[in-house]
Amino acid sequence: MSAHVTARIDLGALAHNVRVLKARTDGRKLMVVVKADAYGHGLVKCGQAAVNAGADYLGVALLEEAVALREGNVPGPILAWLNTPNDRFAECIARDIDLGVNSVATLKGISNAAYSVDRIARVHVKVDTGLNRNGVTLADLPELILALSKAEAEGTVKVVGVMSHFAYADEPSNSTIADQIAEFKTAVDLLEAANFELEVKHLANSAATLALPETYFNMVRPGVAAYGVSPGEEVGAATDFDLKPVMTLCAPIALLKKVPAGSGVSYAHQYHTTADTTLALIPAGYADGVPRSATNNGPVLVGGEIRKIAGRVCMDQFVLDVGNLDVQLGEEVVLFGDPERGEPSVEDWAIAAGTISYEIITRIGPRVHREFINNSW
Numbered sequence: 249m250s251a252h253v254t255a256r257i258d259l260g261a262l263a264h265n266v267r268v269l270k271a272r273t274d275g276r277k278l279m280v281v282v283k284a285d286a287y288g289h290g291l292v293k294c295g296q297a298a299v300n301a302g303a304d305y306l307g308v309a310l311l312e313e314a315v316a317l318r319e320g321n322v323p324g325p326i327l328a329w330l331n332t333p334n335d336r337f338a339e340c341i342a343r344d345i346d347l348g349v350n351s352v353a354t355l356k357g358i359s360n361a362a363y364s365v366d367r368i369a370r371v372h373v374k375v376d377t378g379l380n381r382n383g384v385t386l387a388d389l390p391e392l393i394l395a396l397s398k399a400e401a402e403g404t405v406k407v408v409g410v411m412s413h414f415a416y417a418d419e420p421s422n423s424t425i426a427d428q429i430a431e432f433k434t435a436v437d438l439l440e441a442a443n444f445e446l447e448v449k450h451l452a453n454s455a456a457t458l459a460l461p462e463t464y465f466n467m468v469r470p471g472v473a474a475y476g477v478s479p480g481e482e483v484g485a486a487t488d489f490d491l492k493p494v495m496t497l498c499a500p501i502a503l504l505k506k507v508p509a510g511s512g513v514s515y516a517h518q519y520h521t522t523a524d525t526t527l528a529l530i531p532a533g534y535a536d537g538v539p540r541s542a543t544n545n546g547p548v549l550v551g552g553e554i555r556k557i558a559g560r561v562c563m564d565q566f567v568l569d570v571g572n573l574d575v576q577l578g579e580e581v582v583l584f585g586d587p588e589r590g591e592p593s594v595e596d597w598a599i600a601a602g603t604i605s606y607e608i609i610t611r612i613g614p615r616v617h618r619e620f621i622n623n624s625w
C-alpha cells in the first residue's frame with residue numbers, strides 16, 4: 249500500500265509498559281487509559297493489548313470510546329467518565345460499561361437509562377478535589393450521596409468506585425497534591441459512611457503512578473506512561489522507569505533535488521540554503537499531526553543523522569536539507585520513535601513545537617496509517 253506516513257505501533261512495548269506499571273504499584277489494580285484513540289495509537293488494538301498484558305480496567309473519556317472498545321470485542325471492565333446529559337447511557341449500561349457520575353443531573357440520566365434496559369448501572373463517583381474541572385465538589389457530595397442511596401435502593405444504580413484527578417501531578421512536590429489527597433480521603437470516608445461498597449478508589453494518573461506512591465489507593469489510572477512517554481520533565485524520562493516508546497512515526501522521501509546556495513525553501517521562504525545542497529521532500533504535514541509550530545525546528549532522523557525541518561511545515565508536506573547525506577528516494581525518515589535507536593523522542597518534538605508530549609501523539613491525523621507490530625496474540 250502507498251501509505252505516506254506510518255505510525256508504527258509496537259504492541260510488545262505497550263505490553264511491557266503495562267507490566268512495568270503493574271509491578272510498580274505492587275498489587276494494586278491498574279486502569280490503562282485509552283481515550284483519544286489510545287493517545288493516537290489505535291483504540292481497539294491497544295485496548296486489547298493492554299488487557300492481554302494484565303490491565304484490570306480500561307479507562308476512556310467518552311461513552312463512544314467505550315462502545316467502540318466493546319464493538320471491537322475488547323473484554324473486561326471499562327469506565328467512561330466524561331458524560332453529557334443526552335449521552336448513550338442505556339447502550340453503555342447494556343454493554344457492561346461503568347460510568348462516571350459527577351452530579352445529581354447525570355445520575356438521573358443514568359438511572360432512567362438503567363431502568364429502561366432493566367439493568368443496574370455501575371457508577372464511579374467523580375469527585376472534584378481541587379482541579380475545578382469535572383467532578384462533584386465536596387460541598388455538593390452529600391446531596392449526590394442521598395440521590396445515589398435512593399437509586400441503589402430502587403435498584404437502578406450500584407456505586408462501585410470513587411475517583412478524582414490531580415491539577416499538578418507533573419510537579420510531584422507541589423503543595424496542592426497533599427490537599428487533594430486529603431480531600432479525596434474525605435470523599436472516600438463520606439461514601440463509605442453511606443455504606444457504598446467501593447471496589448475501586450483511584451486518583452493517580454501517570455505522573456502520580458511514577459512519582460507519588462501515597463496516591464495509589466487500590467487502583468491507579470495512567471495513560472501517557474503506558475505509551476512509553478514521560479508525563480513531564482520533573483517526573484523524569486521514560487527510560488528512568490524502564491518505559492519503552494510505543495509509537496514510531498515515519499515517512500518516505502518523496503523527492504530529492506539539487507538546489508543552489510541561497511534558495512528559499514517552502515512557504516514564505518523561512519529557510520534559505522547556505523550552500524549548494526540536496527532537498528528531500530517528506531509527505532507529512534500538519535494535517536497528519538506534524539505541528540506547524542515545529543517549522544525550522546522539528547528533528548528528523550534521515551540518512552543516519554538528525555536534521556531539523558527546513559522551512560515551514562505545510563498541510564501535507566515539509567522539506568529537509570539533506571546536504572551530502574547518502575539518502576535514496578523512497579527511503580524512510582523517522583520523526584520520532586525510540587532514542588535508543590538514535591531516533592528523536594516524542595519529548596524532543598514537544599520541545600521543538602512548544603507543546604507537551606501528549607499533544608504530539610494524540611494529534612496524529614486520520615491519514616496516517618497505523619501499522620501494528622509485535623502483536624503477541
Ligand SMILES: *Cc1c(COP(=O)(O)O)cnc(C)c1O
Nearest residue numbers: 281413453454455469470471472
Ligand atoms: C487523561 C486522564 C488520565 C490519564 O492521564 P495521564 O497523565 O495520561 O496518565 C487519568 N485520569 C483522567 C480523569 C484523565 O482525564
